[in-house]
Amino acid sequence: MTALRPEVAESDRDGRPGAGTPASESEGTGLVQLHESIAALLASRGQWRQAYQHLRSAFDLVYADQDDPPQVPEQLRREVDRLRREHAEAREQSLRDSLTDSYNxxxxxxxxxxxxxxxxxxxxxxxxxxxxxxxxxxxxxxxxxxxxxxxxxxxxxxxxxxxxxxxxxxxxxxxxxxxxxxxxxxxxxxxxxxxxxxxxxxxxxxxxxxxxxxxxxxxxxxxxxxxxxxxxxxxxxxxxxxxxxxxxxxxxxxxxxxxxxxxxxxxxxxxxxxxxxxxxxxxxxxx
Known part of the structure; x- marks a missing residue:
């Protein structure tokens, strides 16, 4: 699943935030990564609605400090479209007989x-x-x-x-x-x-x-x-x-x-x- 967060400075080898990166920003980045990882895991299990909710949470964290409501980026649109397609495909497969491809x-x-x-x-x-x-x-x-x-x-x-x-x-x-x-x-x-x-x-x-x-x-x-x-x-x-x-x-x-x-x-x-x-x-x- 493609990352949604903007570029941030890399952490030092001992796990501390990189130079010029506030601790709160590093923590926020960690939450974004956590939501994205959970979304990917849920999507792999076919739990599409929950995956979308975690993607949305990651998106909200990235743009939490902006005064104006952000436009949904094309990257997130593609992720959501992919989840919907996979959801539809999985739904169709769950209704088909595996041998004859007729409905079950x-x-x-x-x-x-x-x-x-x-x-x-x-x-x-x-x-x-x-x-x-x-x-x-x-x-x-x-x-x-x-x-x-x-x-x-x-x-x-x-x-x-x-x-x-x-x-x-x-x-x-x-x-x-x-x-x-x-x-x-x-x-x-x-x-x-x-x-x-x-x-x-x-x-x-x-x-x-x-x-x-x-x-x-x-x-x-x-x-x-x-x-x-x-x-x-x-x-x-x-x-x-x-x-x-x-x-x-x-x-x-x-x-x-x-x-x-x-x-x-x-x-x-x-x-x-x-x-x-x-x-x-x-x-x-x-x-």
Whole structure:
């Protein structure tokens, strides 16, 4: 971290202030150095707000004897801008899954709460698609975990294609992912989920390893706009995730490689799977 203090005379070898340097000035310089050192330490730990406060204290000490309020020097501006950039980068990294670079569970939970709060003042629908890789344990057992990791990374890339504005993908855990689709109607939400499933199925997986095939099952839960406007409390994110999980169970029990959703009180399968017989019942009572 670049020093903020002006030039002062160096101390003698025995630690006393240099010639012509008052003791109070030396003590002030020491405090400036202390604040700068603490700021650098806090910044290295990601404690950006506290680091900035110590930089500000160092700045105030340097200009404490001036009658007029000093202009913030360019040097301090650069330090603060750097801290803000590093803060933003660290914040973004803390919300990303380290393997797939999709958002992580922490971001999912935070963003869903924000979306639900926003829906309290709007009349927008919300779709949540819970996605699970079919037979992924067999992929790891047959081709190894390193290739399994590459499969997860590629699946995320495929899932994130063609997402609408405001939509995002998050890793829910293991080989499970979530697509969050705000401000959509039921029909387009089903189309987005089915398109994602189809992209995964049609991908050239054999280019990674001969004989490799990957498919996903998807449970799509849709929460319509509040009836009569934003007067009715929206469904909590946990409840909608439970509904999506129940529909994912239906997709798996009905043959996998399918999107299960509910329309007009019935559980249906989308796309190519729509003609299957014996669709499994939902695990959530009354849904």
């Amino acid at each position: 569970r922490r971001y999912l939970d935070e963003r869903l709460l924000d979306i639900v709060a926003e829906r309290g003042s709007t009349a927008a629908g919300l779709a949540i698609a819970l996605i699970d890789l079919d037979w992924f344990k067999q992929v790891n057992d047959t081709f190894g975990h390193l290739l399994g990791d590459r499969v997860l990374q590629r699946v995320v890339e495929l899932l994130q294609e063609e997402l609408p504005e405001g939509g995002f993908c998050a890793r829910y855990g293991g080989e499970e992912f979530v697509l969050v689709l705000p401000d959509v109607e039921p029909g387009p939400a089903v189309e987005i989920a089915e398109s994602a499933r189809s992209r995964v199925e049609r991908h050239a997986w054999a280019s990674l390893a001969p004989g490799l095939r990957v498919t996903v099952s998807i449970g799509l839960a849709y929460e319509p706009p509040p009836a009569g406007g934003p007067t009715r409390a929206p469904v909590a994110p946990e409840q909608q995730l439970l509904r999506a999980d129940s529909l994912l169970y239906t997709a798996k029990q009905s043959g996998r490689n399918a999107v299960a959703y509910r329309a007009n009180g019935r559980v249906l399968l989308a796309g190519a799977a729509s003609g299957r017989r014996g669709i499994a019942e939902s695990r959530v009572a009354g849904y």
